[in-house]
Amino acid sequence: MIPHLFRTEFSKITAVLCKLFGAEHMDVAEDIASETFMQAYETWSYKGLPPNPVAWLYTVARNKAHNYLVRRKTFLQKVAPQVRRTAQEHDEEDIDLSEKNITDSQLQMLFAICHPSIPREAQIGLALRILCGFGIEEIANAFLTNKETINKRLFRAKEKLRQERIAIAFPGKSETDARLDTVLKTLYLLFSEGYYSESNDAVLRKDLCVEAMRLTYMLACNDDTDRPEVNALLALMCFHSSRFEARRNSMGELVLYAEQDENLWDRELIGKGMEYMGKAASGNVLSRYHIEAAIAYWHTQKNDTEEKWQQILSLYDLLLQREYSAVAALNRIYALSKVNGNRAAIEAAEELRLEGNHFYHTLMGELHKYLDNSKAIGYLERALQLAKTSADKQTIQKQLEELRRIPVK
Numbered sequence: 239m240i241p242h243l244f245r246t247e248f249s250k251i252t253a254v255l256c257k258l259f260g261a262e263h264m265d266v267a268e269d270i271a272s273e274t275f276m277q278a279y280e281t282w283s284y285k286g287l288p289p290n291p292v293a294w295l296y297t298v299a300r301n302k303a304h305n306y307l308v309r310r311k312t313f314l315q316k317v318a319p320q321v322r323r324t325a326q327e328h329d330e331e332d333i334d335l336s337e338k339n340i341t342d343s344q345l346q347m348l349f350a351i352c353h354p355s356i357p358r359e360a361q362i363g364l365a366l367r368i369l370c371g372f373g374i375e376e377i378a379n380a381f382l383t384n385k386e387t388i389n390k391r392l393f394r395a396k397e398k399l400r401q402e403r404i405a406i407a408f409p410g411k412s413e414t415d416a417r418l419d420t421v422l423k424t425l426y427l428l429f430s431e432g433y434y435s436e437s438n439d440a441v442l443r444k445d446l447c448v449e450a451m452r453l454t455y456m457l458a459c460n461d462d463t464d465r466p467e468v469n470a471l472l473a474l475m476c477f478h479s480s481r482f483e484a485r486r487n488s489m490g491e492l493v494l495y496a497e498q499d500e501n502l503w504d505r506e507l508i509g510k511g512m513e514y515m516g517k518a519a520s521g522n523v524l525s526r527y528h529i530e531a532a533i534a535y536w537h538t539q540k541n542d543t544e545e546k547w548q549q550i551l552s553l554y555d556l557l558l559q560r561e562y563s564a565v566a567a568l569n570r571i572y573a574l575s576k577v578n579g580n581r582a583a584i585e586a587a588e589e590l591r592l593e594g595n596h597f598y599h600t601l602m603g604e605l606h607k608y609l610d611n612s613k614a615i616g617y618l619e620r621a622l623q624l625a626k627t628s629a630d631k632q633t634i635q636k637q638l639e640e641l642r643r644i645p646v647k
Contacts, residue, residue, distance in 0.1 A: 243291060244275055245445070248371035251299045253343040254335055256368065257406045258303070261350060261399040264368070270306060274299045296335045303333050343406070344369055345456055345463070350399065350406045352420040360395035361424045362431065363388060370449040379442060380431055414462060422471055422527070425454050429475050433482070440490070444482060451475045458514070470518035470527035476511030477534035480504040492633045500540045508538045529557045547576035564590070568597050571605075580605045596624035600634060607641065615641050 248271050255267035274295055288294040351364045359381075366372040366380065378388045398404075409417055432446025454472045457463040484502035487493055515535065518528055533553045536546050554570035567590055575583035584605050592598035599621035606614035618638045625631045 243278075243295065245371045247292060247295055248272075248275065249369050250340045250344065251295070251335070252368050252371075253347045254333070254340055255299070255303055256347055257343040258333065261396075261404050261406055264396050264399065266306065268368070270299060270302045273302060300333045300335065341456060341460075342408075344453070345460060346406050346408055348421055348424075348453060348457075349409060349414070349417055350404050351395075352417060352424050353399070353402065353404050354417075354420060355402050355404075356395050356398050358424065358427065360391050360398075361420075362428050363391050364395050365424060365428060365453070366446075366449070367392060369453060370445075372445075372449075376442060380435060380446060408462065411462075418463060418465065418468075421457070422454075422467060425450050425457075426471060426474075426527070428453075429478075433478055440486070447475070447479055447482065451479065458517075466518045466521045466523040467525040467527050469514045470525055470531050473511045473514035473518055474527055474531035474534050476507045476514060477531060477538055480507035480511065480538055490629070491636070492629055494633070495537065503538065503540075511535065511538070526557060526561050529553055529560070533557070542576075544577065547573050551577050564592055564595060565597070568592070568595075568601055571601060575605055580609055584609075594624070596621045596626075596630065596634075599624065600637075603637065603641075608644075611641060611644055 251271040251274065252267050255270055256264050259267055277298055278291075278295060282288070282291075347369060348365065351361050351368065356364070363377055363381075366377045367374070372380070374385050374388050374392075378385045381388065408414060429447055429450035432443045432448075432450065435443045435446065451472065454468065454475060457468045458472055480503050481498060483504070484498040484500075485493055493499075511531070512535070515531055518531070533550055536550045536553075539546055551570065551573040554566060554573055557566050558570065568587075571583050571587045571590070574586055584602065587598065587602060587605065590598065599617045603614045603617035603621060606617060615638065618634055618641065622631060622634045622638065625634055
């Protein structure tokens with residue numbers, strides 16, 4: 239019960255207290271939230287669960303926050319009278335843990351975290367800690383690094399919030415428009431950390447995706463941020479998440495798209511994705527999220543028809559015109575092979591000049607399969623040398639073993 243509540247309620251309490259205290263006292267907000275759960279663990283272990291655990295947590299958090307504000311006021315007035323205050327004291331303020339204020343506080347915190355002065359990796363780390371309730375060790379596992387690195391990253395980001403005096407509030411309309419792009423990129427990368435993560439912790443990977451979707455959903459439900467690109471990103475997340483369970487087998491190995499079990503796809507999420515795609519179609523906006531969501535939609539259609547792959551190929555062409563990336567270019571090559579055949583795809587792939595990319599060699603191995611088995615093996619052996627993660631190496635090794643079993647004609 240406590241681990242579940244920690245995941246769902248820690249971030250809510252912290253966001254509200256951060257908004258109340260200000261970004262310069264973010265550590266205090268985290269400490270109070272942590273102390274609240276420590277007291278819950280100690281009390282509930284002896285007395286059992288209260289009738290309403292969430293209400294119990296909120297009451298304790300309010301009391302701790304109030305006591306902090308009283309002690310702070312006493313210090314400022316009696317211990318350090320020389321300190322002049324320009325801001326009004328908060329001890330008389332209501333510590334509002336209503337559902338609306340929690341939602342507003344989390345969204346305002348999201349915009350503060352996504353201030354352009356804070357590096358992207360730190361934005362994701364702060365979002366995981368403050369808005370998603372992830373522990374330092376979990377964040378380290380998600381980034382495949384150590385706790386010391388994460389602590390330093392978060393400390394620098396919090397210092398930047400203090401130095402810049404970034405307000406935890408909704409920016410003005412023009413600033414909201416400008417900042418929303420950064421917010422969406424952060425949520426997109428947060429989702430990607432889960433969906434494409436190399437961590438062996440399946441629960442952690444899924445939690446990352448769920449939290450990214452939860453925060454994006456909050457944006458879609460807010461009148462000021464309910465934009466076509468927000469709904470497009472939410473649709474993209476739904477389509478990708480619908481195939482989450484099918485992407486890895488019981489051994490944790492990556493399952494290639496063509497081999498995925500369609501029965502494991504979540505049809506309800508696919509339907510939700512289509513619903514958000516419909517909302518994203520309003521207005522004249524065509525973002526990268528619209529295009530990627532459309533590509534993800536076609537991947538939820540298992541039928542291997544020319545129309546499907548022609549649509550996907552056209553969408554990749556459009557995406558690359560707007561924003562080039564090596565991953566999108568390689569994915570386009572796979573779609574091209576489905577439409578124009580492997581030889582045409584090989585020629586197009588060679589023009590990319592991505593010899594240092596192990597995904598390139600993996601794709602070339604697949605394209606040469608049955609055309610020239612020895613070349614296919616050579617490409618996969620090179621891919622195996624370049625691959626950095628155990629999951630990728632396992633997948634490539636499996637492909638190599640299958641190729642080597644094919645009789646030489």
